[in-house]
Amino acid sequence: MTEIMEWIGPLSVEQRTAMGLAGAAIAFLVVVGVLAIFLGWLRSLGVCVALVALAVVALFLMPLGTSRLVSHPAPAADYEAAMKTFETELLPSSQPLNPLCDPYVLSHGEKTKRVVVLLHGVSSCPHAYVDFAPLLHERGDNVLVVRMPQNGYADRASDTLGKITAEELAEFADKVVDTAAGLGDEVVFLGISAGGTIAGWVAQNRSDVDRAVLVAPFFGLGGTGPWTNSAAMRAMLVLPDFTIWKDPAQRENFQGGMAHAYVRQSTRGTGQIMRLGEAVAEQAAKGSPAAGDIVVVMNDADTAVSNRVTDRVVDRWIADGADVTSYTFPAKFGLGHEIIDPEEPGADPSISYPVLLQLIDDPSAFDPAAVPMPMPEPAAAPATPAKSAD
Structure with a gap:
């Protein structure tokens, strides 16, 4: 577990979000698979999609109280x-x-x-x-x-x-x-x-x-x-x-x-x-x-x-x-x-x-064109081969 956490640590917010979405997708497929044992694949998929759709609609209809x-x-x-x-x-x-x-x-x-x-x-x-x-x-x-x-x-x-x-x-x-x-x-x-x-x-x-x-x-x-x-x-x-x-x-x-x-x-x-x-x-x-x-x-x-x-x-x-x-x-x-x-x-x-x-x-009075652009870093000088002693 520690190794997994150390791997996740350097990831960006977007990468962690993508991982979370992937995990949610896997969980969705697992639920569909379990329900398929009792309902069959097509029916279980339909039930799960309908439930997700209802949840999304409810989420967007939820009042935020911003007034x-x-x-x-x-x-x-x-x-x-x-x-x-x-x-x-x-x-x-x-x-x-x-x-x-x-x-x-x-x-x-x-x-x-x-x-x-x-x-x-x-x-x-x-x-x-x-x-x-x-x-x-x-x-x-x-x-x-x-x-x-x-x-x-x-x-x-x-x-x-x-x-x-x-x-x-x-x-x-x-x-x-x-x-x-x-x-x-x-x-x-x-x-x-x-x-x-x-x-x-x-x-x-x-x-x-x-x-x-x-x-x-x-x-x-x-x-x-x-x-x-x-x-x-x-x-x-x-x-x-x-x-x-x-x-x-x-x-x-x-x-x-x-x-x-x-x-x-x-x-x-x-x-x-x-x-x-x-x-x-x-x-x-x-x-x-x-x-x-x-x-x-x-x-x-x-x-x-x-x-x-x-x-x-x-x-x-x-x-x-x-x-x-x-x-x-x-x-x-x-x-x-x-x-x-x-x-x-x-x-x-x-x-x-x-x-x-x-x-x-x-x-x-601000002029965006007047903002100085960063100077490119100078290229590294090629290494000079060492001279061998006579």
Whole structure:
């Protein structure tokens, strides 16, 4: 068994999903074979196909309750009120935190012209912005770096991600924007991955946000389209919660990876994040986003999220007449999913930071053609044959 887990460990999410689907297909054939003993092959196959079809129909008819995921704004009136809200609502934690994962404010001691909110992805924490946040502070911004609910706890093997709900994330987003309103005259909200999903909800619901920046937003699983993603989301919400370990062999004993990230993911928590994303898509189909303008940054080399599903949301915003700037890093850059955290494999701040800083400042002046392309690595010099001694 250990050998199998060690073999599965390095596989990508898509490869593990393919294995899961193959396993489900094998289980289906086994059930058909058992029933065939009593019903015959054709009848048993018909019964099983009918049951699967009924399950799929029931899954798509299941109400998601997304109409509840609306905003209840209560913006801070001034700097002092904002800092009090931060200290009472965003700073406390119900469990001991990883020492790297406290939320924080890089402040100039008063309300500034602009505040930038930075929100990490699921299983990560505020430490993801350890290098990026100071760059904004040096530009004169107040910077609010927040911790997503159920993330950043000291126990890296915590099962707390399974407790995430879309309602909790929407309420959290409201509190963050309420706080930011007192820290800057202009509010920019940037989130990456699941943080990008929340940034999308903020863009749709909060008119006091001047710019929402969605970086590699998680609206859909990598390799899926809108329909297959919806099916996967609904299955995750209905089926029991499953743990996806970063190292299936070592599980909770895994000491590798980034010191500020969990060593496991939750299918139920993932489904709830996708449910919030579905709420954004549904709201976008019914009306224009509330934020002043929206920036969406994707990556052609990103296999963790579905750019196709993100495009569905972006297309609806554009159809509503929203001011949307979209940029996709070409695959040739070789970037991973997490393009901000300098400790994440596949990140290259020398490429991503200049682009993100410009898009935060002025999307209208951004020129994709001006983004420098990576230089090809020089070819290795041919080996020089050794000379024999005379």
